[in-house]
Amino acid sequence: MQHRHLLSNEIDLLLDGEAGFGVAPLRAHVDACADCRARLDEARLVADALERLPHLAPRTGFADRVLRRVQIVEPWHVAALNSVRRFVPDSRPLRAVALATVGLTSVAISASAVWIALSASLTVGSATVATGRLQAAFVAGIQQGLEAVLGASAAQALQAGGPVAMVAAGVALLAAVGAAAFGFRALASASRQRGS
Numbered sequence: 311m312q313h314r315h316l317l318s319n320e321i322d323l324l325l326d327g328e329a330g331f332g333v334a335p336l337r338a339h340v341d342a343c344a345d346c347r348a349r350l351d352e353a354r355l356v357a358d359a360l361e362r363l364p365h366l367a368p369r370t371g372f373a374d375r376v377l378r379r380v381q382i383v384e385p386w387h388v389a390a391l392n393s394v395r396r397f398v399p400d401s402r403p404l405r406a407v408a409l410a411t412v413g414l415t416s417v418a419i420s421a422s423a424v425w426i427a428l429s430a431s432l433t434v435g436s437a438t439v440a441t442g443r444l445q446a447a448f449v450a451g452i453q454q455g456l457e458a459v460l461g462a463s464a465a466q467a468l469q470a471g472g473p474v475a476m477v478a479a480g481v482a483l484l485a486a487v488g489a490a491a492f493g494f495r496a497l498a499s500a501s502r503q504r505g506s
């Protein structure tokens with residue numbers, strides 16, 4: 311017989327009907343000790359009562375509904391990185407296309423800003439001759455590009471829409487061509503890597 315009373319984990323072992331190497335002395339102690347026998351009986355009562363309770367299953371989606379209400383504090387840089395990552399495609403060629411599109415879009419925005427600045431300085435009337443020539447050359451270049459790609463009639467139609475429409479079309483065309491070229495190159499290098 312053991313010289314001390316049982317610990318609660320030892321009571322649990324007896325409750326679970328464990329039959330391991332260390333259980334026999336515990337059982338011997340319970341047989342000899344009224345205190346521990348009483349504790350074991352009590353624990354058995356509680357276990358039986360718990361077993362008889364109706365088994366409730368949460369409705370489907372319970373965990374999701376709870377977690378939706380839990381506010382998880384996320385450092386701003388982690389949140390920013392995650393939201394950027396959500397927009398980045400997984401495959402390498404698509405990633406290259408996305409990168410090219412972002413790059414060309416920023417070029418397009420810069421070009422538009424330059425255009426607006428030139429227009430503004432024209433209306434103000436300072437340095438009109440120089441900026442006017444620059445602007446005319448810019449428009450003529452875009453017009454030639456559009457004619458080469460879309461044909462003369464489409465370019466004329468755009469020209470009728472005004473210089474802003476032409477610049478917008480030219481920049482969009484540039485972005486599309488650049489993205490396509492970038493994407494094809496990435497596709498080619500990816501397939502080459504797969505082949506080797």
Ligand SMILES: [Zn+2]
Nearest residue numbers: 315316343346
């Ligand atoms: Zn005891």
